[in-house]
Amino acid sequence: MNRSSERIKRSAQPRALVIHEHSDKMIALLLCGIIAGACAAPQFSDFGTRMNIAMSHMSAAMSKLSSDLSRRLPHVQEGVEGTEYKVTVPLPNYEAKDIVVQAREGLLIIEAQNKNNHYSYNNVLPDIVNLPGNWIFENGVLKITFPLREWYRRQ
Known part of the structure; x- marks a missing residue:
């Protein structure tokens, strides 16, 4: 064993x-x-520096793009004036026949189109607006007016 x-x-x-x-x-x-x-x-000893430079370039490009767009897009003005709610939109290079304005309860839609340009604007209408409204196009400016609701005018 x-x-x-x-x-x-x-x-x-x-x-x-x-x-x-x-x-x-x-x-x-x-x-x-x-x-x-x-x-x-890959070694990134200066990763933070490279990232900051890249972000700085991207921020500058976005600022330029934003300012270019704001110069090209019409500045819409809207608000209450007296007993009306007014919307004003500069639309140079368009004619009245190029423009369609639609309003529904709580919604305003503006479309302008000719052979060279297209513009579209959708926005919420406040509850104080009473339909229907009126619009006129003069000297390259679209002016839309809506009466205010009775309960709002009494305030």
């Missing part, structure tokens, strides 16, 4: 060493892979 237990011990020891050697190699290989991956990754 002594001999068989010695054989088991002898055959078990090399296996344990073999497993141990392989696990050391696997760990070493894994560490080498992690280090190689970290070295291969």
Whole structure:
């Protein structure tokens, strides 16, 4: 019985060493892979600076675009004047025949279109507005008027 237990011990020891050697190699290989991956990754030592410069350029471009658009789009003025709610829209380069104005409860839609230009405006009408309204187009300016509701005028 002594001999068989010695054989088991002898055959078990090399296996344990073999497993141990392989696990050391696997760990070493894994560490080498992690280090190689970290070295291969892009290095951004000045990432914050680059990001700030890129954001600054983008902000300047957006400001320019915004100012260009505001110069090209008509500035709509609207509000209560006396007993009416007035909407004024400059529409140069259009004629009265190019313009369609629609008003529904709570909604104003303006469409202007000719062969060179197209303009569209949708906006919420306040509850104080009574339908129907009137519009006139003179000297390149669209003027829309709505009467105010009775309950609002009494206030």
